[in-house]
Amino acid sequence: MPVDTLIWLLPLPPLLAFFAIMLFTHRRNGLSHGLAIGAVTLSWLGSLVVFWRALQAQDLAEHPWGAQLNWIPTGNTWLQIGTQVDPLTVVTLFFVAWTILMIFIYSVGYHNYGQPRGALDRPGLPPQGAEIQDGHGHRHRVPSVEPMYARFFALISLFAFAMYLLVVSDNLLTLYIGWEVMGLCSYLLIGFWYARESARNAAVKAFLTTRVGDVFMLLGLAALYTLTGSLNYRAILGNPQILEVLATTASPIAGVSWAALIGLLLFAGTVGKSAQFPLHIWLPDAMEGPTPVSAMIHAATMVSAGVYLMIRFFPLLAAGWLPGQPLTLPMTAMAAIGAFTALFAATIGLVQRDIKRVLAYSTISQLGYMIAALGIGAYVAATFHLVTHAFFKALLFLASGSVIHGMEHGVYHSGEHLDAQDMLNMGGLRHKMPWTFWTFLAGGLSLAGFPLVTAGFWSKDEILASAFESNLLVFIVLGVAALLTAFYTMRQITLVFLGKPRSAAAAHAHESRPVMLVPLVVLAVFAMAAGWVGVPHYFPVLGGQLPNWFGAFVGSMLGHEGELGHAVFTPTPLMVSIVASLGGLFLGWWVYRTQQDRLQDVLARPLGGLYRLLEHKYYVDEFYQAVFIRPALWVAEVFFYRWLDLGLIDGILHGLARVGVAVGNLFREVIDRPVINGAGDALAEGTRDVGVRLRVLQPGRLQVYLLLALVAVILIGLAFFYYVGMV
């Protein structure tokens, strides 16, 4: 198959699976997941073929693959859409295909395929477990199958379609379509257990928060299309003249260049989608969705889309910038927001008790790293971290889902009423769930940047090295964030897996099924090994031994080989990276090794008010509620609706109507009654009077009538002759 055709076909199978499940197979669980997994397997296979061919291709950045077709007629021309595969697409496609496939397979186990239906299970609520009787007559509670099993696979297939579409697009418009369809899927999947109050609120929150960014992004699209006459990447980003014009023409706003303004508008979209401060609030709440959704949407793919957009549009964001020079306005914004978010989210992550929420904040924080890296011009490092993060974060989420499953198993056994996601209820799970433990450990160490053997180390180290070269403040902030990351990661591992069980449920936890464990192992391999493709050539001892394939391949996107910033080895960032990682890991273990209490974190008392501030996430939600949401509702309900529409406008109309009625009554009293009615009455009475008087002429006697007729004839005859005679 020609590769151009193959690229078109990549997003298609999951879309077909979505429609097929929705329309036909939604009552058949096995068939539905078969369709969904079959579809993403096809896409995965296609992606690997594309990847394989791309490895052998020459100059893929200069001559990307793809094809266009006419989509919307615009005057005499067409707005075209199409596909494009260049090195950035290839690496994105690689991690997207792998993580999506693993998540799909894992979901079969997560949603308890093959288990009995629970008697209490209802659509819209998580399965509550079923009672079964074994051969000896003992009753057990076991996990029950998800009541909306088929729907889950339909929605997640649609999601996979949207992500593939976004990745293979060659233009901003189809990217935006994929972007928004993912937003919808995210809404539907966060609210998958819609009957829960918290889930429905989280779903709305996610959709609306990201929409804030999206409307800005739409303006960016309009502006870019207006100025360049195209939305195609190559026509805009591959054309230095256009970039130069954009970078030198002033926009109407505050004299910033059009390139900067459009860059900021697009960045607003990323701030929403990739959950950067101040629009980060939706992502932790999004953990209301089933765990595979958290892995897929909120770690591996959707939030990556925001970073992908920024990487893709880096030539525009950096238009007019050269390494070593002052940053452009969008780059400054990205460096500031990214670095701030990295630290800010890491601090909140320190005190979370829900196993998934820790990971959610770590996602926000790691996305901040990538944004900050792009802001300081570390293009390759940002892309590298995007890839490694997708693998280890998908792994961590899936492993945490496995932990939750194991805990729920324990809850069924012990009959306790406890939160199966609260890490303080866990402990000692490494014995019960060894596979989950080792894979989680791989992911956790990668997240913490454990030196040399993890992928996360290599990508994070590159970001730190670039930051050290270009901006010391960003470097310090990211360094502190790295320390905190290692700390909360080890806190999590310690609380969940080490020590002794803190609840009966934890003591009776059970390892998950192989269908869930195999994806964990596959992802763990990537979380460890993915870093070896990007070992910088200047790295002590190892550098040069392994070719820096990633740097050369992705770096070719910018038209020149290798890194943008640093080329020589400086020991400081490497030292910081290692010390932050190992130190954080050690501290995390050291502080939490003694945690016994199920109710209170050991740091809660020593940290006091600071702990509460972090626990409440700096009160950002409360702030938004008070400053934006409630006033907006008041303006809508009271000001616009009650006062303006019902009060003012309808008030004027009703006033007019009353005036009309009053004028009508006035006419009636002043003109109708006295004049017209009077005239009418007078007319009627006059006629009657005339009739009475004429009555004498109609006595009913024939002679009188004949006489009258004769008189009439004579009179008419006389008149006739008179007039004729006149003529």
Add this chain to the structure above:
Amino acid sequence: MTWLESHWLTVILFAPTAGALILLILPVRSEKSIRALAVGFSSISLVCTLLLWARFEAAPIMGGFRFVERAEWFGAIHAFYHLGIDGLSLPLVLLTTLLTPLALLASASIKANLKAYMVLFLLLETGMLGVFLALDLLLFFVFWEVGLVPMYFLISQWGGANRHYAALKFILYTMGGSLGLLLAIQVMGLSSGTFDLVELFQRWPALTHLSLPLGLPLGTVKAIAFWAFVIAFAIKVPVWPFHTWLPDAHTEAPTAGSMILAGVLLKLGGYGFIRLVLPLFPNEAQRFAPGLAVLAVAAIIFGALGALAQRDFKRLVAYSSINHMGFVVLGVAAAALAWRAADPQARLDANLALNGAVLQMFNHGLSAAGMFFLVGVIYDRAHTRDLQEFGGLYALLPVYGTVLIFTAMASLGLPGLGGFVSEFLVVRGAWPQLTLATALSMIGLFFTGAYILKALRLVLHGPLNPRWQGILKDMNGLELTVILPLIGLSLLTGLWPAWLIGMINQAVATLF
């Protein structure tokens, strides 16, 4: 067959009237046959429209229009029975002929005076089609008014609790606009010596002196006529602040009436702007376009906020129409600004904006009719529209829930569905000329999301209100028949908009 070939538009236009007459004359009593006759006759128009669509490209063009029919009507005042169709009107004719049979199918809950209801509905269809097809200003006005009366009775006889107030408000508001329209039409027709639109397009803008003894300078007369047109159409669209008839009329009308009101009647206003105001008053439109844009943005923002404020599901959907139609007006304003500009870039902008405006009318017709229908579906079962009383219905009504989410997303303008394409084109077309207005309209677009999700959240999601357990049944086959064409077209337009924009673009490109 040859007669048909030269009278397509007459057949489309009067097939519903024929149905109405037959229903009146024949002693049809059974409910079933009344319904079948009405749906059948309105389907004749639909089938003919589809056939005409297939023949469209091949048909000869006369004065920019195809399938032209012209006969003398009031010879003494140069008024003609002149019909014609082009890429602007064809999508709206299709919308009308599609929505009417669907609306009739959606009238299953109407039992009282069924025959009168159907007769009025069919007459309404003729009135609406006439507006889209007329190429004579007087004929246009006649059909414009013909559409009003049946709708008045549909609201006042078959409407909700507050129907008399709503019906009166509807007809007085619209009549208020019509008065000026009629006067302006008289002035234009008499001073140009014809009511024929194709000729008026040439004569009226080029008119240099007024033959009527009005005692006013020509510029003033033109400005007055312009405003008379604008106000009449602005009320119909409706543009803020002429919108307050809409929530009442839409909410009180029976389900099918709301579908047609939102689906088609509002488009008469938008169509009037594009068909009449832009070509007849290009200079005035250009001058006042910024003002129109301000009102459009006001409609977009205030409509969305108004919708967000509602507790009544139907009223929420009604307000959403104000919000969505604002984009039509914004597109019109952008096109008016760049009308026949020398700069090809500006002409392209205007072209895009107008493509978007027409497509937005079509898409809104689909999504708004769909939403009103779905509100009707739930109201028929629950006998309430209060959003607070629902909750968690997705578990009881999985099919309804899925269809509602889809339709709501079409209404929200989700990329991949029709509404996005049109909104994107309007935003793109308006951005260069009306940058600030376009930027502000994004506030409305954000709140569109807010009110749509509010409705979904309160109806489908959350804990199930136990009151509905066992009472509510999922959608039946007839109801799915009504909604599926709307869903399908919305999806088709989102995925492959060229099927429709190609048509629109052709007509719009000749305007510029």
